Amino acid sequence: MSSFEGQMAEYPTISIDRFDRENLRARAYFLSHCHKDHMKGLRAPSLKRRLECSLKVCLYCSPVTKELLLTSPKYRFWEKRIVSIEIETPTQISLVDEASGEKEEIVVTLLPAGHCPGSVMFLFQGNNGTVLYTGDFRLAKGEAARMELLHSGGRVKDIQSVYLDTTFCDPKYYQIPSREECLRGIMELVRNWISRSPYHVVWLNCKAAYGYEYLFTNLSEEFGLQVHVNKLDMFRNMPDILHHLTTDRDTQIHACRHPKAEEYFQWNKLPCGITSKNKIPLHTISIKPSTMWFGERTRKTNIIVSVSGEKPCWSIKDFLSYICPVNVYPNVIPLGTTMDKVKEILKPLCRSSQSTEPKYKPLGKLKRARTIHLDSEEEDDDGLFDDLLPAPLRHKVPNHKTLHPEVFPTPTISQNQPEKWRESTGCFKAESMPTVLWANFIDCEESNSENEESEILGSAQGDTGPVFQPQQRADGEVPQWEVFFKRDDEGTDDCLENLPSSTEAGGSQSPKLFSDSDGESTHISSQASSQSTHISEQGSQGWDSQSDTVLLSSQDRNSGDITSLNKGVYRPGIKENIPAPQPEQNVLCLNDTYLDFKSRDQDVNTLPSAGETTTLSSGKQMLQEKRPLTLSSSADSQSSSDFEIPCTPEAELPKQEHLQYLYEKLATGESIVVEKRKDIHSSYWSRLHQNIKSSCN
DNA sequence: GCGATCAGTT
DNA sequence: CACAACTGATCGC
Numbered sequence: 141m142s143s144f145e146g147q148m149a150e151y152p153t154i155s156i157d158r159f160d161r162e163n164l165r166a167r168a169y170f171l172s173h174c175h176k177d178h179m180k181g182l183r184a185p186s187l188k189r190r191l192e193c194s195l196k197v198c199l200y201c202s203p204v205t206k207e208l209l210l211t212s213p214k215y216r217f218w219e220k221r222i223v224s225i226e227i228e229t230p231t232q233i234s235l236v237d238e239a240s241g242e243k244e245e246i247v248v249t250l251l252p253a254g255h256c257p258g259s260v261m262f263l264f265q266g267n268n269g270t271v272l273y274t275g276d277f278r279l280a281k282g283e284a285a286r287m288e289l290l291h292s293g294g295r296v297k298d299i300q301s302v303y304l305d306t307t308f309c310d311p312k313y314y315q316i317p318s319r320e321e322c323l324r325g326i327m328e329l330v331r332n333w334i335s336r337s338p339y340h341v342v343w344l345n346c347k348a349a350y351g352y353e354y355l356f357t358n359l360s361e362e363f364g365l366q367v368h369v370n371k372l373d374m375f376r377n378m379p380d381i382l383h384h385l386t387t388d389r390d391t392q393i394h395a396c397r398h399p400k401a402e403e404y405f406q407w408n409k410l411p412c413g414i415t416s417k418n419k420i421p422l423h424t425i426s427i428k429p430s431t432m433w434f435g436e437r438t439r440k441t442n443i444i445v446s447v448s449g450e451k452p453c454w455s456i457k458d459f460l461s462y463i464c465p466v467n468v469y470p471n472v473i474p475l476g477t478t479m480d481k482v483k484e485i486l487k488p489l490c491r492s493s494q495s496t497e498p499k500y501k502p503l504g505k506l507k508r509a510r511t512i513h514l515d516s517e518e519e520d521d522d523g524l525f526d527d528l529l530p531a532p533l534r535h536k537v538p539n540h541k542t543l544h545p546e547v548f549p550t551p552t553i554s555q556n557q558p559e560k561w562r563e564s565t566g567c568f569k570a571e572s573m574p575t576v577l578w579a580n581f582i583d584c585e586e587s588n589s590e591n592e593e594s595e596i597l598g599s600a601q602g603d604t605g606p607v608f609q610p611q612q613r614a615d616g617e618v619p620q621w622e623v624f625f626k627r628d629d630e631g632t633d634d635c636l637e638n639l640p641s642s643t644e645a646g647g648s649q650s651p652k653l654f655s656d657s658d659g660e661s662t663h664i665s666s667q668a669s670s671q672s673t674h675i676s677e678q679g680s681q682g683w684d685s686q687s688d689t690v691l692l693s694s695q696d697r698n699s700g701d702i703t704s705l706n707k708g709v710y711r712p713g714i715k716e717n718i719p720a721p722q723p724e725q726n727v728l729c730l731n732d733t734y735l736d737f738k739s740r741d742q743d744v745n746t747l748p749s750a751g752e753t754t755t756l757s758s759g760k761q762m763l764q765e766k767r768p769l770t771l772s773s774s775a776d777s778q779s780s781s782d783f784e785i786p787c788t789p790e791a792e793l794p795k796q797e798h799l800q801y802l803y804e805k806l807a808t809g810e811s812i813v814v815e816k817r818k819d820i821h822s823s824y825w826s827r828l829h830q831n832i833k834s835s836c837n
Numbered sequence: 838g839c840g841a842t843c844a845g846t847t
Numbered sequence: 848c849a850c851a852a853c854t855g856a857t858c859g860c
Contacts, residue, residue, distance in 0.1 A: 141849055177851065184840080276850090307849065347847070348851040399853070402847060428847085430850065472849065 142177060143479075144471040148303055150268035151246060153235050156303075157275065159187050167235040170248070171201040172275030173259035174208040174350055183214050191221060196236055198223045200553075202250055204258030204378070208350060211374035223553055225250050227260065228289050232552040247550060249289045253277040256351030257378070263289065269300030272463065274471070276305050280318065284462045299465040306470035306482060309456050323358055326427060330359060334392040339420050343410055344395040345402075345428040352395065352429060353381045359393055360384035368394040368412060389414050461489040 146158025146166075155166035160181030163169075172178060181187055191197060201209070203224040209215050210222070225231050227250050235244040246266040253259040255276040262273040272290075284290055290297055308316065333340050344367070346352045356367040357380065366386035375381040389396075389412045398404060398411035405426055409415045416422055460468060468490050470482040487493055 141851095175851065345847085346851095347853085351851090430847095 142471045143473045148271055150271050151264055156273050164190055168233060169199040170262055171199055171205055173256050174205050175348060188217055194238060196238055200225055202227060202258045202260045207377055208258055208374050227252055230550045232550050251287055254279050257353055270297055271301045272299050273303040274305045281458055284459050299463055301467040302463055302465040303469045303471055306472040327362055333425050339417055340423045341392045343424055343426040345426045346395050357381060357384040365391050365393050368396050370396050464491055466491045
């Protein structure tokens with residue numbers, strides 16, 4: 141939970157993501173994205189009154205955020221006062237005190253935050269220095285380095301303070317797989333479920349209001365099925381999203397909601413109420429996209445299996461140390477700690493500690509004939525302090541071929557005339573084009589080798605229903621979830637093979653893998669009858685006690701081994717067209733996939749930062765402005781060949797022995813000794829151990 | 838009746 | 848614990 145009170149030290153007359161208390165006096169409001177916990181007070185009567193009494197106060201946000209916000213009638217009263225600002229367009233705003241007439245100018249730039257549609261970071265430049273408010277951000281490594289407007293004169297701007305989303309500023313979150321990884325894992329789960337029959341459906345159990353669109357669109361693209369949702373009018377002006385959604389329940393992928401959805405699920409009922417199709421009962425699994433893949437593993441029956449990678453897909457550390465501000469203000473303070481402690485952790489990444497020692501500077505330097513970068517930023521603080529500040533010389537990444545910084549147009553927004561900006565809603569078509577981005581990653585043209593799904597893929601509507609073709613695989617029945625996470629190049633691709641029965645059980649691999657503490661099997665298998673009958677039994681037992689959570693992870697060191705996912709999968713051809721990520725020297729990242737399963741008995745909880753961390757605006761940026769299309773997005777998010785991003789130093793790769801140990805213990809049900817380690821990983825490891833232990837109890 | 842806050846769930 | 852919600856109870860206006 142964000143503890144940010146809404147105001148920044150440097151510019152206390154503006155309020156961001158908070159609209160209560162002190163913020164009621166703000167001269168201008170900013171909203172980084174459309175999640176409720178960043179909208180506190182936004183529709184309170186007190187603020188509404190303030191608005192009515194004021195002529196000038198406005199809310200500034202991205203065009204997409206504005207659109208999403210105004211979809212809700214609760215916020216309609218804001219309509220005339222919302223000023224949308226285009227992404228990456230420095231915009232001057234006059235902050236006027238209406239009582240005294242006192243005025244202050246500030247330039248704000250919205251930078252894509254990669255969290256949910258419309259989400260942005262705010263870069264403010266004014267008389268009190270340049271500050272960055274990150275909001276909730278989920279940027280892949282190197283993303284900051286690609287942001288033109290974080291740079292000036294070829295280096296990162298001199299940023300006084302960063303107001304940082306520190307939600308995952310904890311060693312336990314070190315292993316967060318990339319979006320691509322998570323998507324890939326989900327894709328395979330979904331594929332293997334829905335390809336069994338038209339009556340096998342997937343429920344995406346999404347909690348937040350927005351942020352799963354990336355998942356939806358990609359699933360839709362891949363399988364030619366629209367995703368069922370309760371409402372889609374908020375996306376009416378975002379065709380790239382809209383086309384992948386439907387309110388028609390007759391689809392195999394659901395992301396619909398209901399207050400009692402979890403309860404429904406126990407009874408094999410989807411949130412939209414359906415339990416069957418053509419009088420044939422549906423078989424449902426649920427996939428829960430969640431960032432809390434570690435934090436949530438507390439239930440007794442959870443099984444955690446993790447082969448850790450060496451790096452998180454994004455990192456506060458990388459972000460902050462790249463920006464290298466003078467100050468950092470964490471927006472999230474974990475309960476057990478204090479602001480100061482978090483600051484202590486972050487301080488080493490900031491300016492002051494980067495070079496405490498004065499550097500030798502040759503005397504007699506001539507006054508610089510400064511290279512004229514046509515940056516229009518008149519308050520170019522870099523220029524003033526270049527000699528004084530130890531700001532590391534970081535060259536911005538050439539992200540566009542024609543990346544010559546022209547004079548930035550700096551639109552000035554008159555607070556009196558927000559209307560002229562209203563038209564910006566028309567830009568959504570260009571704003572969000574994730575599917576194109578993804579087309580590059582997974583070739584949607586590729587047909588399912590064993591059926592005519594390709595026809596369905598091409599159809600705009602999924603309402604004809606998929607044509608079911610019997611699977612051709614030998615074992616016929618049981619989903620081999622494990623194949624999604626295997627490496628194929630080593631005998632140690634044993635994420636699951638060390639588990640009892642993951643493969644050896646022949647026709648019935650799944651039971652023990654998903655078994656609960658009672659040793660009771662919870663079949664994920666396609667034995668339809670067992671499934672539905674099982675469900676009624678569950679009603680009395682309570683499914684939670686049976687639900688196992690499995691955290692799985694691949695260790696595809698080989699960044700190009702996407703094809704390994706196909707091993708043993710029924711659709712040998714499907715991924716062949718995927719361009720393998722370029723094998724780059726700088727690719728040090730391991731890609732992890734964590735999955736947390738549930739389906740009827742079990743629930744498939746997946747995807748740490750992935751699903752809900754959609755990058756729409758940034759996706760667009762990447763696609764249209766920054767990246768050559770020949771780069772796979774997978775490679776993009778993890779690394780860049782353009783420049784060098786250092787590893788997160790602490791992100792040490794767990795040793796195979798460790799993992800082997802854990803698997804063996806897990807397999808045999810033995811308890812696991814938690815060895816205390818002093819380093820930063822101790823928390824990670826003990827947690828992992830504890831989770832495995834608890835799952836074996 | 839509405840809103841804010843808190844505790845509890847997922 | 849921490850995501851991003853929602854529900855229900857309680858209290859105050």
